[in-house]
Amino acid sequence: xxxxxxxxxxxxxxxxxxxxxxxxxxxxxxxxxxxxxxxxxxxxxxxxxxxxxxxxxxxxxxxxxxxxxxxxxxxxxxxxxxxxxxxxxxxxxxxxxxxxxxxxxxxxxxxxxxxxxxxxxxxxxxxxxxxxxxxxxxxxxxxxxxxxxxxxxxxxxxxxxxxxxxxxxxxxxxxxxxxxxxxxxxxxxxxxxxxxxxxxxxxxxxxxxxxxxxxxxxxxxxxxxxxxxxxxxxxxxxxxxxxxxxxxxxxxxxx
Amino acid sequence: xxxxxxxxxxxxxxxxxxxxxxxxxxxxxxxxxxxxxxxxxxxxxxxxxxxxxxxxxxxxxxxxxxxxxxxxxxxxxxxxxxxxxxxxxxxxxxxxxxxxxxxxxxxxxxxxxxxxxxxxxxxxxxxxxxxxxxxxxxxxxxxxxxxxxxxxxxxxxxxxxxxxxxxxxxxxxxxxxxxxxxxxxxxxxxxxxxxxxxxxxxxxxxxxxxxxxxxxxxxxxxxxxxxxxxxxxxxxxxxxx
Numbered sequence: 001x002x003x004x005x006x007x008x009x010x011x012x013x014x015x016x017x018x019x020x021x022x023x024x025x026x027x028x029x030x031x032x033x034x035x036x037x038x039x040x041x042x043x044x045x046x047x048x049x050x051x052x053x054x055x056x057x058x059x060x061x062x063x064x065x066x067x068x069x070x071x072x073x074x075x076x077x078x079x080x081x082x083x084x085x086x087x088x089x090x091x092x093x094x095x096x097x098x099x100x101x102x103x104x105x106x107x108x109x110x111x112x113x114x115x116x117x118x119x120x121x122x123x124x125x126x127x128x129x130x131x132x133x134x135x136x137x138x139x140x141x142x143x144x145x146x147x148x149x150x151x152x153x154x155x156x157x158x159x160x161x162x163x164x165x166x167x168x169x170x171x172x173x174x175x176x177x178x179x180x181x182x183x184x185x186x187x188x189x190x191x192x193x194x195x196x197x198x199x200x201x202x203x204x205x206x207x208x209x210x211x212x213x214x215x216x217x218x219x220x221x222x223x224x225x226x227x228x229x230x231x232x233x234x235x236x237x238x239x240x241x242x243x244x245x246x247x248x249x250x251x252x253x254x255x
Numbered sequence: 256x257x258x259x260x261x262x263x264x265x266x267x268x269x270x271x272x273x274x275x276x277x278x279x280x281x282x283x284x285x286x287x288x289x290x291x292x293x294x295x296x297x298x299x300x301x302x303x304x305x306x307x308x309x310x311x312x313x314x315x316x317x318x319x320x321x322x323x324x325x326x327x328x329x330x331x332x333x334x335x336x337x338x339x340x341x342x343x344x345x346x347x348x349x350x351x352x353x354x355x356x357x358x359x360x361x362x363x364x365x366x367x368x369x370x371x372x373x374x375x376x377x378x379x380x381x382x383x384x385x386x387x388x389x390x391x392x393x394x395x396x397x398x399x400x401x402x403x404x405x406x407x408x409x410x411x412x413x414x415x416x417x418x419x420x421x422x423x424x425x426x427x428x429x430x431x432x433x434x435x436x437x438x439x440x441x442x443x444x445x446x447x448x449x450x451x452x453x454x455x456x457x458x459x460x461x462x463x464x465x466x467x468x469x470x471x472x473x474x475x476x477x478x479x480x481x482x483x484x485x486x487x488x489x490x491x492x493x494x495x496x
Contacts, residue, residue, distance in 0.1 A: 156326035
């Protein structure tokens with residue numbers, strides 16, 4: 001791999017990781033951490049079906065994630081207690097089915113991602129979409145936070161918490177679909193949750209919290225991809241391990 | 256009655272065929288203070304949610320045209336380590352720092368009391384989840400006041416608040432009442448509060464049991480109907496006023 005290529009991959013990875021970190025910051029305080037993980041598993045059967053139909057795996061992932069997003073949103077909206085166990089069961093089921101129907105040669109790539117196979121076109125799109133997602137999250141961020149503090153209070157201010165949550169989950173779905181190509185279905189959940197969990201350890205205010213979530217995502221991508229290139233290891237796990245290392249450090253510095 | 260601000264007619268709320276409120280009729284005039292009392296599970300909070308349009312209901316809830324409603328929810332359980340400072344919480348509403356300071360002053364939070372920098376240091380720049388019950392309650396009231404509401408809906412202003420803070424909150428309530436054009440509707444467990452602050456009281460126990468000025472309608476009969484055998488205790492409270 002030449003240096004330009006590496007720089008480009010780092011840029012793509014950083015953009016996706018930044019958006020994932022920002023989205024994750026809400027997921028962590030909404031106490032929906034499992035959802036990021038669960039959603040990333042759903043991508044697999046979608047990708048498998050897309051491969052079998054000779055379509056782009058990202059499109060397959062996106063369709064599967066949209067369906068799953070609607071499902072989660074509906075469950076969140078209609079049940080009083082968040083059905084965490086049910087979500088866990090359904091998404092493990094998706095993962096199992098996905099593993100069975102994904103053609104053998106593509107399986108490893110689907111599970112753990114392979115950013116090196118990203119084309120220039122895909123990379124440029126990933127960067128653009130990530131930036132758009134960050135912009136969209138910023139637009140709904142205040143509403144999301146009010147919903148976390150008190151749904152009633154938010155509603156009394158004429159904020160539709162249900163619509164806000166739906167938009168939020170769709171954005172998560174989009175980023176997970178992008179990230180699956182990058183770190184794979186098994187590890188994408190980590191890229192959403194871990195940077196935010198680290199940021200929460202060391203932030204007092206919300207602005208810092210968002211910035212650290214994004215920053216830790218970007219750092220994980222840069223260090224992870226660069227070291228994967230250096231040590232000739234798979235970039236997906238390297239990125240996730242870097243983010244976990246940052247988490248451990250942040251835990252030690254916890255205020 | 257002065258100009259009507261709120262008129263509720265034949266209100267009925269059901270959750271899954273379970274009737275929570277039935278046959279509720281009352282009216283609130285401008286600048287009045289209405290207290291809502293009743294035992295646990297009587298539907299007081301549900302009444303508020305219906306007034307705010309947060310739950311589906313039958314019947315009519317009519318606010319005077321253009322009424323701005325401020326809502327102070329019942330004690331919130333905010334996670335202690337939620338990374339959000341009190342000042343950032345106020346920032347969730349698009350208001351200037353001046354407006355925020357004014358709202359804070361009207362709930363008795365001022366920068367130089369009891370000493371310089373106290374407010375910033377102990378309230379504004381702290382995580383909102385670590386505020387005491389009384390502080391959080393005042394913050395929530397200030398948050399509602401930011402919009403210059405015509406009416407404040409107050410769900411158990413002193414639940415989970417210690418006695419000194421309780422006095423502060425009621426002192427505050429009195430001050431808010433004195434402000435022009437502010438109607439207050441509050442849910443309370445405490446009858447002495449009702450006698451002291453409310454022009455009218457509505458007694459709820461799934462349906463309306465009484466409605467009117469506290470001294471006229473809170474008689475032995477309606478209290479017994481409301482609280483059952485506990486009524487004696489409440490009446491005792493009453494005699495000492």
